[in-house]
Amino acid sequence: PSRGLNPVKLASILRDADEGNVRSQMELFEEMEEKDAHLFSQMQTRKLAVTGLDWEVQPFSPDDEQDKAIAEWIKDQLLGIENLDDILTDLLDAIGKGVSIMEIIWGVDSDGFDVIEDIRYVHQKKLVWDWETDDMLVCTEQFPNGIHLPKNKFVVHRYKAKSGHPSRAGIMRIVSWMYLFKNYTVKDWVSFCEVYGMPLRIGKYDPGASEVNQINRIKLMLATANENMK
DSSP: OOTTOOHHHHHHHHHHHHTTBOHHHHHHHHHHHHHOHHHHHHHHHHHHHHHTSOOOOOOSSTTOHHHHHHHHHHHHHHHTOTTHHHHHHHHTTHHHHSEEEEEEEEEEOTTSOEEEEEEEEEOGGGEEEOTTTOOEEEOOSSOTTOEEOOTTTEEEEEOOSSSSOGGGOSHHHHHHHHHHHHHHHHHHHHHHHHHHTSOOOOOOOOTTOOIIIIIHHHHHHHHHHHHHHO
């Protein structure tokens, strides 16, 4: 989506997202973070501010032995997930895009308890919003038009940089127009630097020079020098 981005194309992408089809918008937001170093740095600062914090599982009742045992068991389960830091980072993707969902892969341990084996990132481009009910749906191979999120199957993080619809609440939506204008400016500077860095070649000849001999020879030399610069 960021290739050939212009005001008309950006407005079309945002309009489609407002109608529930957020695929192009979410892909654009991902490319914006990849291509803009300053934007990437700002997003990383916000994510690291959360992932760098310590966490703990507190029992519902600090004086109840059963609650303390449950809290300890949950803590062990979370520590048993090898990529927990990566999962938290993926959940924080909602800061830019407004929403992030993770699929829970359930399993059963040797004691017969339901446990979490893995939590996998689901790209936001697979999300759609029902036009009538405004419910968030996820698209699958079996249901390309989307289904409601099954209970206890997904972790959903909604980030509210501003009030409104979740697809419009992320930081990327707010800065998308400034990204467009900045992208235009960067292109202009790159074009200027490319031309500015080339040495200027000037061919001179006497007023009485022959068109056939001297002038054509100078033209050929200049053309050859320009080809060598490419």
